[in-house]
Structure formats: C-alpha cells, structure tokens
Amino acid sequence: MIEYIGNKYFHLKNSKVSYIFYLMPNQQLGHLYYGKALDHLSESDLDYLAKYENKAAGTVKFSEEDSAFTLSDRPQEYPVYGTSDFRSGAVEMFDGETPLYLDFKYHAHYESKGKERVLSKPATYAEANESETLTIVLTESEHDLKLELNYTIFEESTVIAKNQRITNTGKTAKKITKMLSGHYELPSADYDFLHLSGAWLKERQITRHNLAQGTVSISSLKGASGHQHNPFIALQHKQGTIDTGEVFAMNLIYSGNFLGQAEVDEWDNTRLMLGIHPDQFSWTLKPDETFETPECILGYSDKGLNGLAGEYASFIERHIIDRKWQGQNRPIVINNWEATYFDFDQEKLLKLAQISKDIGIECFVVDDGWFSNRDSDRSSLGDWYCDTKKFPDGLKSFADKIHQMDLQLGIWFEPEMVSPDSKLYQQHPEWVVRHLHKRIAIGRGQYVLDFANPEVVDNIYQQMKKVIEETNLDYIKWDMNRNITEAYSTYLEQNGLNQTEFFHRYILGVYELYTKILTEFPNVLIEGCAGGGGRYDLGILYYSPQIWPSDDSDAVERLKIQSGTLLAYPLSSFSNHVSVVPNHQVGRMTSMKMRQDVAMFGPLGYELDLDQLTESEKKEISERILFYKQHRALLTFGTFRQLIELDDRNNEYCWSVYDGATGEAMVGFYRILAEPNPSVKDYIKLPFVSETEVYQVNNETVSGQVLKQVGIRKPYQFNGANHDRAQVKGDFQSYIYHIKSIKQ
C-alpha cells in the first residue's frame, strides 16, 4: 500500500484512494494529491504533478539561497507560519519567549504493518494485514528537534489516519504552543464547509458555510468536544449532492478542546486543519521528552455525503470501536430517567423492570439519583454509594432481583463531577478544578474534579469498582453535565507543571479512568453521555461503543439530530429511546408508531413509565420489540443512506439501511407537516438494490430495475377525500418499508 518513487515521492494507495506527497526543493514535505486511487503512476506522472508555478508574484522567498522558491502558496504536509507562508500553520514552538520559525527537513522514513489497540490511547487500530503506516522522520537541526509524521492507510477504505510526534533532542526545554493533527490542502475554494453544530437538546445539525477568501472555523474551549460544535469538518463540492461529488473530511479522535478550520488564501487555495485548540494550550518539552498529538482521520468520497458517511461508518466500526462490540447486538434498554427523574425507590423500579421484561426489554438502566442523598441535581456527586432510603435492601439485593428477572443491569455515574455538599468535597476541596481567586463559576450546582491528578482518578475508580463488583454490573451510563471554567489544577502547581497543560492532561485522566474500568471489567458496555450529546466524539467512541446523542427524545427533533450524527458516525454508535407524549423537551404529540419508527434506526431503548401506558400501547411496543429483535443486526449494522437530499428546511426524511449480503433493506419515510396538494415527487429511488434481482416491498413484488430507476412509491397522502386509502394523514407521520430480495 506504500510506494516510494524516485527518491522523492511517497504514494499511499489502496483500491479506493491515493494520498501523495513529496520532498520539495527545500527538503520539507509538500502535498500533491488526495483522492480517487491513481493506478500505475510513473515517476514522470509525479514530476508532472509536482511541477509548480507560484501564483504569488513578487512574494517573500523561503531563503536567500533560492530566489524562486516560496512557501506562500504551496500545498504542504505540515506547514509552519511565518516562513514565507503567511497562512495559519500546523505547528508553533517557542524557546522561552523567542518564537522558533521551524524548518523541518526530511531525514528518514520507515514503514510498519498493523496497529495495536492500546487502551490508554484512543487511536485507530488494525491487524497486520489491514493497514500500513508510513513514518517520515524530519529534523530541525538548528533547534534540536525531531518530528515524526505518521500516515496510516487501511485496506478497503479511503481513510488516511495522521498523527505526529515531536521530540526534544537538545539540552534545553522548549514550549509547544500549537500542534494540530489533521492538515491538508486543495487548490480550489469551490466547496462548502460543512460541520455539525447545535446546542443542548439540538446537537449535531448539519451546518454549511460558503467558502470564500478568509477563514471559517469551529472550536471548543469547554474542556469537552461540546454540544455546540463537533470535531468533524468537511468540504463538499459546491455542485455535490447526497450521492454525487467529491467530499473531503476530517474527524479527530479526541474529546477535549479542539479547533477545526478552513482557510482560503488570495489565490483560492484551501487549507483544512483540525487538532487540539492552541488557545489555553502550551506544552513544555524538556530534553528527551516527546509530545504526541491525537490522531485525525481524513475521509474522502467522490459519491457525495452518503459516500463519505459510508466510508466513515464502516471505518469507525472496524478500526476505532472496540473489537469486542463489532457487529455485536446491543441490548434494548429501559432507562428510568424520564419515567421517574429522582422520584423512585426499589419498589417502583422493580415494577418497571417486570413490565419491561414482559414486553421484551433486555437491560434495566438506573439513571441519576441512586446514590448517597441524591434527590435533586444539586447534591451528592462524588459519593458513589447506595442511597439506602431508596434501596433499603442495598444495591446488591436490587441487582440480584434484576438479574433474576433475566434482565441486564445498568447504572448511571457522573465520574468527573463533585457536589459541594458531598463527603468527597469536604475531605478534598483541593481536588476541584478552580483558580486561586474568590469567584468561581458553578454549573448544575456542581464542580469539576481535577482529572489531571492521578490520585483523583484512582479514588473515583475505586468507588466505581466497588459498585460494579457488588452489582455484577453489565452496563454503565457515563454522564458529564458541566463544562470546565477557571481551569486551574492544584496538582499541576504542586508538581511544577504548567497550567496550560491542564486541559489536555484532564482528558488523558478521563481516558485513564476508562482504561482502568475496561481493563478490570472488559465486558461492561459503557454508554457515553454528556448532558445528552455534549461529548460525542471518536475519543469517547473508542471506549463507549454507543453514546446518548441528545436529551431531546422528540421523534421530530431526532430526525435532524440523527441525520446530522450519521454524516460522521455509524448507526450503531448512538442510542435512541422512545419517550412519553407530550414530549418532555418540546411538548409535541407524536404517535407511538412515529416514535418507534425513528428510534429503531440504531440501538433501541425506552424511557417512559410503562406502568402508565394502556394495554394496547404496551402491545404495540412488545410487537415492535419482537420485530426489532428479528432485524436488529440490519438496523444497527446495515449500510445507512439518506434517500432524500438534506437541507435546513427538510419536511421529509427518508432513511435506509441495507445489507449487501442478503439484499434486505429497511426504509423509513418521515413527513413532519402535512401539505395540501403536495408538489413533491411520488417515488424515492433506491440506489442500493440490484437491477437483476426482484424484491418484496412490504406486500408487493417489484423488480430491482424499477426500484432503482423509479423507486418505491411514497405512502399515499391524505387529500381530503381518500379516507380509506391514505397511508399518512396529518402531521408527524412515518411509514416503514421492509424490502427483501426474492431469489428467482
């Protein structure tokens, strides 16, 4: 997969994609190509590609020795600002207060096969026959630095994973003030910048910016990837659609502060970058020390947004999510949060559990409120032991009863937080993230624990371990409900470490707790969560194969949230709960059918008081659960595709999952508001079917060529007269098509 041509060109290639870079005349690395695979490239092809006429007349030159060479408009691999290139660079360092204008020159390169999965370090992993990594070693002789750029190419994927390591080979300490992970350049600005933005209850909505000269950026400085922006960015060709056109993207395997940006220069070159946010960050590199950036996965497709989503989904399933959960069915859960909030005891929960069991649910998750004196969201975090008012017989007895019902048990934790009234805080006020001054911000009545301090991480681990062992726990919901303010760590101060390292060390501490838990309890399924989807990223997915995507469980809002999430993450990576109506977040009434039709795409759950439902509603749920169990693998691991173009004003969505091996598909059609005399098309094409096969579409038989060229017929809309035949009537409607190939 890796070719080294003519002592100057590096070509990473598989059947789908090529990534090419080369040694520029100044021995730095220049970028040449990322896109559809280029076969049989000759050296003269590469010379042709590398010929470069500067667009920049009369600009600053890189060095006095070569009066023609400038970096000002050159596509590069890991650029440095201020070295005849005035664009934002990927790496910046200082020696004390003196900026170093780094000149990293090629020194050597080596290759390795496969990538081990190292639990403490979220990154891609692969078997020896699945990936090859090319490491380019560059040196900065004037400032005694060694830079290693790692590029990994995988079989059958357009993804290229990148990360970097920098080592101080000198005798004095230096300071890194910026070191990004993902970087690449395109010689055009004919793209839209796409990202996933939002807020609490409306996370990951697809947002578009028209690229033009200047910089557009997204970021987080909250200590978590955040509800507002996601560390995923993409460039979609302006003429592109869900199924056509080139898309280039990046996604960071990291859960903390990040910056993603697209910069268009005066010649319409576009530079895309993603990595740890340089604000509030610097890292001291003492002699012989190394700093390593989180990995970034570059993604490419020439088949539009669906193509990119498919590339990322299959890659993340195979090379980021734990092998243990690959293709593994997730349990159907009942979560008591919206059913009871804090108002519960063991009797109430056991009753809910029994009804859940009777209708086919598989896992009972006790959410917030089971510990210490937690009767509201203003107390007790940090004291992770049973509330004996709610569980007079203790947690073990409760857990045993749940297990005796043949249900799995899940328990909610918020490991990184502490309440001012907790015993933990009384004993260790210095374990809180807080600066030295009087005023301190508080969120949801709680402080953030200093996870940069290993002693804090270990204390929380010991407390959790006890609960996991006592309850023989199957499932953890790991929540995180406030962001970091006044970042300051007593531990760093006492250990002579820089406070500007806090945010990164905090996230490493979070990963350390995950590592401890999963080392000791590898079978526990951890669901990530952060006040809904406030930390939905590949760093968390490395440990938690699924994440609670949003606290908004309304079916209509979920159409947008799940559609946005699916642009960058697999179907199996988010859990969907059917909740009560009127919906608790928006007050909307939707049918049980619509709620279940939306929630069944991905891991399914329920979050409502089943005891309050009518017998016919319970029957409707149990029938759906039966159906879901029969098709769970398809609905969780099938290839997902949007069938209707996505824009800000979608009134209709059409989701599909398809299994190429069996020819089976499930298609969900959703219409938000009813329209009179609609002018919309009557058919939706199915691009995934085979033209030579015949399919059963619910109760009808249709050829693959008709489904592909014409499509499935949309459900009949109510038109004021067709009372008996209308299949969708009124607002908030859905219709499911089950499609099976009939072998002739």
Ligand code: DGJ
């Ligand atoms: C926020 C989560 O997103 C909810 O699902 C619930 O667990 C609450 N926290 C509990 O405090």
